[in-house]
Amino acid sequence: MKQEKRGCRSLVAVSVILVFSIFLITGCGGTGIDAPANAPTTPFLEGSRGVEIKFLEGAPPEEVTDSGTFDFQAIVSLRNEGEYDLKRDDIKIDLLGILASDFGANPDELNDKRPDDDPMPRRRDAEGNIIEATEVFVTFPNEDQFFDYERSVTGNTVFLFRADVCYKYQTKALSQICVLSDLVNVDADTVCDPIETKTVFSSSSPLQVNSFRQTVAGQNKIQFSFDITHSGNGDVFKEGDASSPAADCPRDPRERRQKENRVKVTVDSGLPNLRCVGLDGNTVGFVTMNQGRRTVTCLQELDSDRQDFETNVDITLDFNYRDDVDEEVLVKHLVDSS
Structure with missing residues (x-):
């Protein structure tokens, strides 16, 4: 009988210790604020990239037809992979390589274009999480206008579309x-x-x-x-x-x-x-x-x-x-x- 009482007291003691341990863990970790495990220890993300420039897939397309039979646009994507807070007014984009009139466009529509929004850079929050850069776009000749090769070519001809980007x-x-x-x-x-x-x-x-x-x-x-x-x-x-x-x-x-x-x-x-x-x-x-x-x-x-x-x-x-x-x-x- 005494052994059973001692066993019960031991079981109660172990249970109390477990409950108290859970309380401590919950109290320290559940309601308090832990130091973030990935808190930044350096001031910058570092790297050697600035603005990443590319054409969207299919804009312009790889192939079109002549004689005004194929409408298309050229859409340039800008992604600020660096850490400078670049503003849209500090960017200029020209489309080079083509004669605007060949593709039914006005020359002014191919120069000094700017994206609609600021290309936000990659950055890191206080807990060390990396917030990726936002992607912004520029459309040539315009969002509501299209290129269309109006002349007739005697044979298949390759034209170069170059997005020339200058930015602070x-x-x-x-x-x-x-x-x-x-x-x-x-x-x-x-x-x-x-x-x-x-x-x-x-x-x-x-x-x-x-x-x-x-x-x-x-x-x-x-x-x-x-x-x-x-x-x-x-x-x-x-x-x-x-x-x-x-x-x-x-x-x-x-x-x-x-x-x-x-x-x-x-x-x-x-x-x-x-x-x-x-x-x-x-x-x-x-x-x-x-x-x-x-x-x-x-x-x-x-x-x-x-x-x-x-x-x-x-x-x-x-x-x-x-x-x-x-x-x-x-x-x-x-x-x-x-």
Whole structure:
């Protein structure tokens, strides 16, 4: 009988412990707010893409017939795979490769088109979930108008439809510099290293910032440099002053030479007395890339009365970018069977 009572008491005790454990788990996990498992640990998604450009399948079609017998449209899809919040007014799209009148269109309908909406970029919410880019469209010649090859071809002929896209874009990058009270006699247990290659984070864009390097230039001076690299397939043009508005990618050879491969660079360390070589305003100016690369070097003078610390360096690149996509259309001669 005593053994049965002890067994019952043991069973009750185990049951109480289980119920209490479930209460704790429910109370901690069910009503509280857990730290998100995928919370972002880096400031950017990173990558080397800007706006992805393509023709919708079948618009234009691969084959059409001549003599005004086949109506069609060319629809360009734009998807902002980078991280810059691009606005529709900062995009221009031209349709090149065809004579508008051959296809029953007005030349003005093929130039300086813009999408109806802003192409929202890829982004990440506070919990680390990636929100994919939205797709926007541009229709040639117009949403309620169509191409139609009106002439008669003597033999099947291929025409090239090229969507030529120019848009403003921006890269943001983040790294850190190390400042010590004594930059010459560095202890082994200091909070940071003033002479090393630093980690740099760069937002997704055709232009990237990488290879951030810091060194000591004196008792009260540090020097840092970084590389700007072009990793996309398009062309870079100047943007950011009165002569170079947004979405300005000149085709005129002379103007193109003046603006091609020019990038506006802004560097901000949050500290006074920062000077960057080649930037007219010390921390803001235009640089010219050579073979897809440019190194920027900056000198940071420091207050003699200082502590040991690390601080962020923010780098911003502003530029116009031109890219294109092609689609071939075969115009077939329609034989008169009458």
